[in-house]
Amino acid sequence: MxxxxxxxxxxxxxxxxxxxxxxxxxxxxxxxxxxxxxxxxxxxxxxxxxxxxxxxxxxxxxxxxxxxxxxxxxxxxxxxxxxxxxxxxxxPHDPACPVDPFRAQLYSPFELYRGLRDSGYATTTDALAYAWSREQRTQHDAYATLLRALHDDAMQDAIIEVLHGHEVVGVMGGHALARGTADYADAATLGHAIADAGRVVLTGGGPGAMEAANLGALARSPDALATALTDLAAVPGFVPSIDEWALLALEVREQLGVDDGRVRSIGIPTWFYGHEPPNVFSTGIAKYFSNALREDVLLSQSSGGLVVLPGAAGTVQEIFQAATPLYYADEDEDLPPLVLVGREHWTETLPVWPALRALGVGQPLGEVIHLVDTPAEAAAIVLSSTGGGQLADGSPTR
Structure with missing residues (x-):
């Protein structure tokens, strides 16, 4: 079914x-x-x-x-x-597990960062869940494996329910993009344009480009976004201090004051990459123990297209994982666009584009892949698309 x-x-x-x-x-x-x-x-x-x-x-x-x-x-x-x-x-719930494996709702950033202000990141729900998952993987505890699987299945149910009826645009990109840079501001402007057009922004939920896109989606005006970008620049990244990075972000989120009930953006981070803390600018956070499942959900729910900002190994993986179903799609199927941003990055630094273009020759994939220079160009492409003919729940957009 x-x-x-x-x-x-x-x-x-x-x-x-x-x-x-x-x-x-x-x-x-x-x-x-x-x-x-x-x-x-x-x-x-x-x-x-x-x-x-x-x-x-x-x-x-x-x-x-x-x-x-x-x-x-x-x-x-x-x-x-x-x-x-x-x-x-x-x-039953295992008291040693820091999160509820059977929860039926997405996380809020305030849940994951509970304890940050008083005792530091190491005591937060997010950090404790990562430590627990690493310990259980080392011990090969079958019960803990069951709990992780049940938790991720619950996350999948929750995110599908939240995205039901929405057209969703995925934004991918590297975690190293620093606050205060022009590229970070461009990624935030991209997220704002997508959300302002009524779409939901979906990211990997981490720092860098992902944080910027979620931030842009959450800000309800260009002025509010500009103020947030200026404030966040005081702590460019989560290295060397996650505490300072996250505390500032939580303050900026509170200043944005967005609580209108609308789903503007969702982040899907993973405890598999525990060194990358989740960003706080999503409407909700679907955090997974399994990175493979997280990647599959992230891409499959991007019904309105996918924008890929410059990144490294994880971003390259996402590009080809997204390209595979487009490559094998039926010729008459209405497909969402896959847009790579950064001509030099994707043709010289990491020459993904030549391989992608070669795969697209004579295939449906070739009709929906794009290489552009700026996030603004990418926004224009995905916002002119019908979202591949389907909303996140599988219902048609037209």
Whole structure:
């Protein structure tokens, strides 16, 4: 079942829970759980994710729960014993894990940087999650591997839900781009132009070009953006001090005062690259333990095109990962543009463009790849595109 089909399925309508018979049904909000309990619907085959089951203990003690899976959340001890005895499966949260593997929402930057101001970056949720993941990978802990996979699956559900109905433009680029430079300002202006046109900016969620694009998308006016750029230049990068870099960014974000409920940009960073802290300028952050899954989601959700600013190995990987489905696309398929910015960078410093152009000869790929000199040119291309004919949820844009 495609995501678009799944969203249209009656089971996704809280007013009609329990209709239809798919293999399993996920519930991660109290509204839907309450509706299930009020209708006394058998819960066999359901998955309850990150919920407090205490208020519903009475029904759960007598309901048919064979095949029910409870992922994390709050479960009173006596209720847990009752559920397991009657055929349910419970996967509890590991107290050693700094993040909730079963959360159903994206992170906010304030969650990931909790503790920064008082005790420094090393004590933040973000840093602790990275340290935990490294330790568990070294120990090859199967339970920790399961928790990481469940967490990333929850992130995927959350970001798909947030981007549902939006046209999304991905902006890729290197993490080394310094605040206060002309290139950083250009990347920020690119993000602002995309968001100002009603698109959502999607980045890898890290520093440098990614931070600049997220910042530009968040700023609601050119004047606000100009002020933010000036203020951020006081700390050009996260080396040598992540603390100073992140504290200044959080202050600038508070000054921007953006809280209008609109999804302007999303960052998708990864704990795999733990040396790169997440930037704070996204509407929401989908942080993954798996870099491979993170890359796949980042590219697959860029329904309105992809702009690639100068970068190094990670950015090159993203270019060819994005190019592959375009290369194999059907000839009559409406494809989103793939725009490389920086003629000298992509033809001489890292000569990706000649290989990309050679791949495009006689293929659909060749019709949608572009090499331009400036982010402004890239913005003009993606904003004139129909987004490859689909929104992030798979529905047509025209």
């Amino acid at each position: 495609s995501y678009r089909e799944a969203r249209a399925h009656p089971l996704h309508d809280p007013a009609h829970p329990g209709r239809g018979h798919p293999a399993f049904r996920e519930v991660h909000d109290t509204e839907t759980l309450r509706a299930l309990v009020e209708r006394e619907i058998p819960l066999g085959g359901w998955r309850l994710q990150g919920l407090d089951l205490t208020p519903y203990a009475g029904y759960l003690r007598r309901a048919d729960v064979r095949g029910l899976v409870v992922l994390g959340g709050e479960v009173p001890e006596d209720l847990a014993r009752s559920l397991v005895a009657r055929g349910a499966v419970l996967i």
